[in-house]
Amino acid sequence: MTRPRSYREATARRRVAGLLDAGTFTEWVGPGARATSPHLAALGAPVSFDDGVVVGEGRLAGERVVVIAQEGLFNGGAVGEVHGAKIRGAFERACAEPPRAVVFCIDSGGVRLHEANAGLLAISEIMRAQFAAQSAGIPVWALVGGACGAFGGMGIVARLCDAVVMSEEGRLGLSGPEVIETVKGVEEFDARDRALVWRVTGGKIRRTLGEATHLVEDDLTAFREAVAALLSSRQGPVPFTLETLQAAQAGLEGRAARDAAVRDGQVLWDRLGLDDAALMETAQFNRRLQELS
Amino acid sequence: MESFDLELPAQAPGIAPADAALFGVVSSGNLEVLVEAGPLPDRCRFHVETTAHGFTDVWQAVLADFAAGHRVGGLSFSIHDAGATPAVVSLRLAQALQSLEAS
8 A cells, every 4th residue: 555645745746756656647738828917017926837836648547538736835825817717728628628527626715816807707707618518518526625715706616626525634625714804803813823714715615515525535536536436426516407506505594593503513513413523533433424414 | 027048958869848838826935837848959948027026146156056956958947936035946847847758
């Protein structure tokens, strides 16, 4: 057995290399193309040769997939104009030459504030391109296990995916903890309380709520195996019909009525008899959750 | 941002990248380096863009040390720096070369 290699600590390029079959990756608009951000350059801020995202195609367990991997270390993985255009382009390429799936390694705080309007537009373009791929029968799977998590517009993009694979270390939300504290005050949310942040946004509570469909160890091979299992399940995209939307809406209304006052994931775990969820190993947590379903 | 170019004499390398190869990440105290084939086999080129203003002489010393100690002729290095210390710069360049040789 190979030694575990942390997904969280890996760069976007290492994640791609660790997820795909060795030597199968072909990058699109790679660093040699020097597609850097004109907005960052105009502001005198450092740019990156790949604008913080790696896109291309390769094979995973022998099946052709399109891969998108955001680099959380570069400006918090935030989406700027070029970064967003590369992601949109990857989805459009997927529509033109359908792969078995699109694997989206999300690691992003959302829109890159340096390029606010262009970044917001980029997010909506990503969503539209993603819907087009899903409508064409190509499932899109999010992997969320980086230090930046999936927040802001990228939190929405993650929830539009057909499966969301998270590690306990991963986080998923709309407004990030610091944003909530800044806007609503520390009494509403203490962003420095790391345990609270993870009990509200972390992989385990997202898996408990069903927003993450899989919880895996913080290990590149574990993420790869989760995607390989999705591939072998032969699942297509989740149907996007009036019935599925109404069912999702009813589920959310039920949850809002039941849980609107809940301020801490621990309350939900206590209710489910999973009071020691935060301390459980991933395998044990998954087993206990399975027993409850 | 401050930027400069530097060309130094260098020993011919054992390898030249077929495609541009990127190593490292632009984040605080760190840098990325893009390695490409350069035009002259006995010269080594550097292009540096850095957030640290006024340190060109330190950069040149670090890059000259690197070029003297490695087989980097015929290579071109483009660097985006976000305030890496000289030790980190040397380390990243050596790592880039090692990764290139391993691949």
